[in-house]
Amino acid sequence: MKKQLPRILAGSALVLLSLLYAAGLLPLRFLHQLELWSYDHRLTMTMPETRDDRIVIVDIDEKSLAEVGRWPWSRNVVARMVDQLFDRYQVAVVGFDVVFAEPDTSSGIRQLEQLARGPLRKNEAFRRELARVRDTLDYDALLASRFRNRPVVLGYYFVGEAQGARTAGVLPAPAISRERATAAVRGIAGKHGYGANIPVLQKAAGLGGHFNPDPDHDGVTRRVPMLQEYKGSYYESLSLAVLRAMFGLPELLPGTPPGAPDVLEWLQVADLRIPVDGRASALIPYRGSQGSFPYISAADILKGRVKKEQLEGAIVLVGTTAPGLMDLRSTPVSAVYAGVEIHATMIAGILDQTIRHAPGYARGAELATLALGGLVLSLLLPFLGPLASLGVTVTVLLVAGGVNWLAWRSGLVLPLASQMVLFPVLYAFNASYGFLVESRSRRQITGLFGQYVPPEIVGVMSRDPEHFTMEPESREMTVLFTDVVGFTGISEKLTPKELAQFMNEYLSAMTAIIYEYGGTVDKYIGDAIMAFWGAPLHDPDHALHAVQAATAMRRRMASLSREMAERGYPDLQIGVGINSGPMRVGNMGSSYRVAYTVMGDAVNLASRLEGLTRQYGIWLIAGQETKNRINGFAWRELDLVRVKGKDQPVAIFEPCGDEAALEKEYLNDITAFNEMVHAYRLQQWDQAEGMLQHLAAGRPDRGLYALYRDRIRQYRLKPPATSWDGVCTFTIK
Structure with missing residues (x-):
């Protein structure tokens, strides 16, 4: 008994830790996640898989x-x-x-009422006709009438x-x-x-x-x-x-x-x-x-x-x-x-009446099961041989699991993960005790360790353990989001085999460019790519390299589109959003999977900017912080926007290239557009509209010009409030 006392005390300590967790006094994230996984597994195993037509x-x-x-x-x-x-x-x-x-104004009722109060207030025929049709144009009242008494x-x-x-x-x-x-x-x-x-x-x-x-x-x-x-x-x-x-x-x-x-x-x-x-x-x-x-x-x-x-x-x-x-x-x-x-x-x-219940006494049942089963194993296993220890542990597991399963089938949800972890851990502890403590053999320890940890990880830890950490850090970085415009429509036109081949070629080509400019691919999200610059290696020119990579990606897309067209594939275009700023970077994730990734407001804004490329008819949009970090570039100021999830407006820009390498006419167009935006924010509609007409004469098909023309036309009909700050608010991602 005296010889086995350390093992009994160590096993009891493990039982105590599990009891503290079950009582809610010791949060163990991995056990909580395992509990969720066990619940999901029980749920999917017992789903009826039937359809309810009610x-x-x-x-x-x-x-x-x-x-x-x-x-x-x-x-x-x-x-x-x-x-x-x-x-x-x-x-x-x-x-x-x-x-x-929000109220529905699609019928034009508000505009008609403004005319009745304004320019046409003395037109009795107009006012009579408006009174006659007002009820049919008030779509909110129409829908309300359909709700009433139903x-x-x-x-x-x-x-x-x-x-x-x-x-x-x-x-x-x-x-x-x-x-x-x-x-x-x-x-x-x-x-x-x-x-x-x-x-x-x-x-x-x-x-x-x-x-x-x-x-x-x-x-x-x-x-x-x-x-x-x-x-x-x-x-x-x-x-x-x-x-x-x-x-x-x-x-x-x-x-x-x-x-x-x-x-x-x-x-x-x-x-x-x-x-x-x-x-x-x-x-x-x-x-x-x-x-x-x-x-x-x-x-x-x-x-x-x-x-x-x-x-x-x-x-x-x-x-x-x-x-x-x-x-x-x-x-x-x-x-x-x-x-x-x-x-x-x-x-x-x-x-x-098929909703399962996790009653308040479930925690008490978990504590009782852990205490009883844990103490039985802590007291018995030190005195048993390997096979007997395995038999006792399996028996305790089967009893605990059987009770839990019967409760599940009767509609009760009892905790399971803590028991399924504690009992095998007690067995594993007792089975390995002789190797880890009594034999004190480095070779045996190494051999046991190697059974559970991949050799690559062992090698990294042994060579440079002080740098083997999962702690994230804060850095100034640049992040890029890109995806294929109209990918859903493209994918519908391709067979699964063609789609897989297209995705492999596209992602490989874009990834090669990101690597060429020193970027790190964070993840692929379908046809979308997320990449960042400035980690794991520091890069003082991370913003410039990201913009250069984006420009190279567009050039490669042009050639790739021609190659795809020869095989009968649709035309390919991409949208790119780039933003710079402080971000958290490092290994982040769950107890089951981690990934080297970046997080932060600057990352979220880059994702929103990529989504705005469709709104502005621009293939690349960059944030203010990216612009501030690049010298010698020509920038077209697109707008002041308030994106979903952010209260403060941000300026967005189109990087047009190295200023020294651009033609004078193109630079003049950029300057003229930026002046137009300035006049637009000052509500100088005539001046802004005149500049747009001049710009559109050279590029009548440019969607950006049409967007501002439409805005000015709307503001002429309905002037903005006196507090208007020139910001365009987007409520979608």
């Missing part, structure tokens, strides 16, 4: 955008779709997984403290008011702002539900918050609101276990119980991969191309799977999953 998703898909037009659609179109759903197809309830955040639920979202206390639109009535809130729900974390629907629509619909996801730290959505607190009131999720609308708005009741009135364990709607955790979040009972519910294109609804029996009596959710509308989530069943189907899954789970 809930239908009306999809604003690529087909709908092509037939009807880009989103958002005019409200009269949405009103027509609502009429089709209720009158023609006789659906039970409609929930919108979209927000109608079971319609509008979606909205809350924002947390990081996004500030900004509000837009109007919230519906809370599911649980401040006066009805019990101690059980008062522990729900609050939100600081929201983005909701305009008042006329929300008032007409009456009911609304938030569609906030509740992703875990790895970005995967496994839960939905059924309630969110805002200023003392509690607002329900979209799925819950849709069900309540269908059942005639029964009262929502919080449920608590006996003797614990301040512990929230479920929500009650009619005779349906929804298991939730202390944050009022419910686990999503995924049925299978995306497509577990019927999808019908919104265009087919509008044009009546759907059979009535497909929709009659159905619960309808209106949402989108179009990638450009950004309602895709990472889930345990798929890395890309439509957010609207998550709401459909929750509705089906509530109706079928």
